[in-house]
Amino acid sequence: xxxxxxGPAVDDHALEELYAYPAALxxxxxxxxxVASADGAATVAGRSRGLSSAADKxxxxxxxxxADVVLVGAGTAIVEGYRGIKRTExxxxxxxxxGLSEVPPIAVVTGxxxxxxxxxxxxxxxxxxxxxxxxxAPVDWRKAVATAGADVVVAGADRVDVGLTLDALADRxxxxxxxxxxxxxxxxxxxxxxxxxxxxxVAPLLTGAGAPRVVLGEAAAAPMGLSLASVLSDxxxxxxxxxxxxxxxxE
Ligand SMILES: NC(=O)c1ccc[n+]([C@@H]2O[C@H](COP(=O)([O-])OP(=O)(O)OC[C@H]3O[C@@H](n4cnc5c(N)ncnc54)[C@H](OP(=O)(O)O)[C@@H]3O)[C@@H](O)[C@H]2O)c1
Numbered sequence: 001x002x003x004x005x006x007g008p009a010v011d012d013h014a015l016e017e018l019y020a021y022p023a024a025l026x027x028x029x030x031x032x033x034x035v036a037s038a039d040g041a042a043t044v045a046g047r048s049r050g051l052s053s054a055a056d057k058x059x060x061x062x063x064x065x066x067a068d069v070v071l072v073g074a075g076t077a078i079v080e081g082y083r084g085i086k087r088t089e090x091x092x093x094x095x096x097x098x099g100l101s102e103v104p105p106i107a108v109v110t111g112x113x114x115x116x117x118x119x120x121x122x123x124x125x126x127x128x129x130x131x132x133x134x135x136x137a138p139v140d141w142r143k144a145v146a147t148a149g150a151d152v153v154v155a156g157a158d159r160v161d162v163g164l165t166l167d168a169l170a171d172r173x174x175x176x177x178x179x180x181x182x183x184x185x186x187x188x189x190x191x192x193x194x195x196x197x198x199x200x201x202v203a204p205l206l207t208g209a210g211a212p213r214v215v216l217g218e219a220a221a222a223p224m225g226l227s228l229a230s231v232l233s234d235x236x237x238x239x240x241x242x243x244x245x246x247x248x249x250x251e
Contacts, residue, residue: 122145
């Protein structure tokens, strides 16, 4: 056991190196981003905004900058008012330097087809969105989102299979996967053993009972080991980066 001492400030370049995806990927590498209060809440008044900070937002934006695709559940996309990822000068120059497309597409997961084809997520976007759904989703809705510009992927019978989802993203050359949640989708990724890196911000807040935690749904068969890869702190917020432990499956 040892005490973590405050170290030097981390600039944008060092941050980028710290959070870089592994080089020469041959399979999808899944990073998951979450912010939680010190007592484990994933929301304040139903949104994640009340838990975040400038430093957390920076790490969150970096997740988008370094990814081939942003993966999100429909619940989060709807509640948080998602639209296509915006081009900023920093994002465009960083991504050009790294040989990435101008902005990553968003891949949204919905079993019931709850994403409105007219929503900004589908229509207000530079990169065509990917809508991942299952065979039980209404056929008319599938046609409508495809007509509105989405790349529709059917990955599962009555529920989206996250493994098949990653296969479909890999088929499109999208291996650097940044999942922004939410808790239901994260539970499926954990249960399937498909999380390679967790970027978890712990906010210095006690929010009390009532809010969900960062996973919601079916329990995983067994806990998956993680190793602590980096710790950043800013104004009492902890930005923790965990990697899948070497003895926990692939990698
Ligand atoms: N603290 C944080 O960092 C953070 C991050 C993200 C979200 N959140 C919060 O979490 C809340 C949303 O939670 P949530 O659990 O609803 O989020 P979610 O996982 O984003 O969305 C759940 C919905 O996504 C679809 N979905 C996810 N996995 C699926 C699968 N395997 N198969 C089929 N459909 C699947 C379903 O949509 P259909 O119903 O359309 O089938 C499901 O109802 C919001 O309050 C948001 O603010 C917090």
